[in-house]
Every structure is written in C-alpha cells, then in structure tokens.
Amino acid sequence: MTDNTPSPQVWPTLRARDARGLIRFLVEAFGFEETAVYGEGERVDHAQLSWPLGGGIMLGSVRDTPDDKWTLEPGTFGAYVVTDDPDALHARAITSGARLVQEPYDTDYGSRDFTVRDPEGNLWSFGTYRGEPRKG
Template identity: 65%
Template sequence: MTETTAAHSTPTDPPPMVWPTLSARDARAIIDFLVAAFGFQEVVAYEDGGVIQHAELAWPEGGGVMLGAVRDDPEHIWKLPPGGFGAYVVTTRTDEIHERAVAAGAEIVRKPFDTDYGSRDFAARDPEGNLWSFGTYRGHPH
C-alpha cells in the first residue's frame, strides 16, 4: 500500500472529531475535483494496486472528509452508494468558492443567495452526484 501526505493543520488546531465519509467510483478523480473546485486539501491517500482504499481531505477552515473507492469486499463495512452523499461546509468565502467551482465545471444546484437567518450559501454537485452546500452559517451555539 502506498501513501501520499500533505500538511493541513497547526499544532493548536483541534483535530476533527466527526468525519463525514463517502464512497466513489473513481476516488482519485473525486479527490482531484474537490481540491480544484472547492479548495479541499489532500492530506493522505492510501492506494493498493492503483485503487484508493482510504483518503482524507482537510477543509482549510476546519474539519474534513474521508473517502475511498467502492469495493466488492465482504469485510468492508462502508458500502455507501456513490453519489448518495451530502454535506454542508462552513466557510467565510462563499462567493469565492462558488466562482472556483464554476471555473472547475461543478454543477451548480443553487447560485449564491442570502438566507433569512443570515447565512450566505450556494450548492453544487460533484461529478459523481454528491451534493455539497457551502455557507457562512456555523450552526447554533451549544
């Protein structure tokens, strides 16, 4: 198994405690798309025989996602359907990311708009159909 890595945090950043996870028909293509279109950062990708078994992508403003190629392995519990994933990603750069996504050919589901609760949002789909919503709403304080 081979590994690629890149720095993504500082020693003071708390590590993510929840990792949204998705499966992909072509994990390398989705990783490259998420980096180019939205600005995720590839942290690690473990390959076996040219197939990405596990990858982690960091979101520069905190958190990240994990993904891997769909596998026909009875021991593999992550049998999620490709294209069935959705995530809301918090950012202070909604319009900038929207422009980047358009330039990278993302399918824009909803152009940037202001919500009645003060968030600036937009939504797009990646090439496998996963829904990515970006906005300034950080969730209700708890």
C-alpha cells in the same frame, strides 16, 4: 462573550467510483487539502481531505465485495461546509466543473449559501453559517 462552538470532530465519509479523480476535483474546485491517501493504482483504500477552516472528509473507492462492512453508494453523499467567502468559492467551483444546483443566496438566518454537485453526483452546500453556540 465566548464562542462555545466546538472544533469539528465529525468526519463525513463517502465512496467514489473514481476516488482519485474525485480527490483531484475536491482539491481544485473547493479547496480541500489532500492530507493522506492510501491505496495502489487507481484504488483508494482511505483518503483524508482537510478543510482549511477545520475538519474534513474521508473517502475511498467503492468496493463491490461481499465482505465490505462500509457499503455506501457513490453519489448519495451530501454535506454542508462552512466558508468565509461563498461567492468566490462558487465561482471557483463552477469554473472547475461543479454542476450548479442553487446559485448563491442569502438565508433568513443570516447565511450566504450555494449548492453544487461533484462529478460523482454528491451534493455540496457551502455557506457562512457556523452553527449555533452550544448551551452551557
């Protein structure tokens, strides 16, 4: 039997008040890899953080300008991220300052999950559930 689950091609995007600080946190606490960061000084125009198992996120500094076409309120983002070792990642995240929302637990569909918030208030759920294979 082959797995028809495709490689990730959806890149969740968020804005941050302290984008460079959030990048440092996401790398240290969760293990994202800093792939690209564009901007000057503390401003981040665009950043790509890759997830070791595939896919990743994009983020930038919040912009309080009337011509901003991509307005997102910092701290309102939420994501589910697949990990092979949620218990070790939970310990790493808490040690790095993530705010606990839900301790690791086993779901009724076979996943092991936990949930935390980053310093900006974004919600991050990590677990072993990789989604269901596509039909046909």
